[in-house]
Amino acid sequence: MRVIAGKARRLNLKTVPGLDTRPTTDRIKETLFNILQPELPDCRFLDLFSGSGAIGIEALSRGAASAVFVEKNPKACACIRENLSFTKLADGGKLLNMDVLQALRSLEGKGVFDCIFMDPPYRQELEKQVLEYLAESTILDENTLIVVEADLYTSFDYVESIGYRQLRSKEYKTNKHVFLCRRK
DSSP: OBOOSSTTTTOBOOOOSSSSOOOOOHHHHHHHHHHHGGGOTTOEEEEESOTTSHHHHHHHHTTOSEEEEEOOOHHHHHHHHHHHHHTTOGGGEEEEOSOHHHHHHHHTTSOOOSEEEEOOOTTSOHHHHHHHHHTTOSSOOTTOEEEEEEETTOOOTTGGGGTEEEEEEEEOSSEEEEEEEEOO
C-alpha cells in the first residue's frame, strides 16, 4: 500500500498486522481520490475508523490543510503515527485514540470539517450510528462531503429520513463508496 499522489507520492505505508483492519486497495483509493480531488485543497479532513491512516494521509499529501484520524485500536494508532512520521505529514495530522462517537463528541464546537470519510467494520451498522450522530452535529454543515465505505449489500435507504442527500454511489467488486451531504 502506498501514497498515490501529492507531496508523499510513491511512499509505502505500513499496515496493521492481522485481520482487524481492511486496507483500501490502491486502485480503489485512486478512484476515490479522483472524485475527491476538487474538495481537498486546504480542506479540514476527518478520517473515522482510520486503520493505517492511508486515507487521511492521502488527503494530506494531496493538499488538505489538516486531517484528524480517529481509531480506537492501539496497534492501528501506532501504525498511523509511524506512517505520518515516515511521510513527513505529521504536522498536519491529529490522532484521536478513542471510540468514534466519543471522538465526535470531543470535536464539537471546534470547527466544521470539509470532508468526512469513514470505513467502519462491515455489517455492524456503525455507519448508521455515526450518520445519526452527525445529523445534529456542529462539526459539519450542508457543504461538508461525507464518504462512507461499505460492503456492496449495506443499505443506505434511511439516509434521506435522517436529513441527508445521497450525491452518488461508486460500486467496486466487493464494496462501495456512498457520497452524502446534509440536506439544505
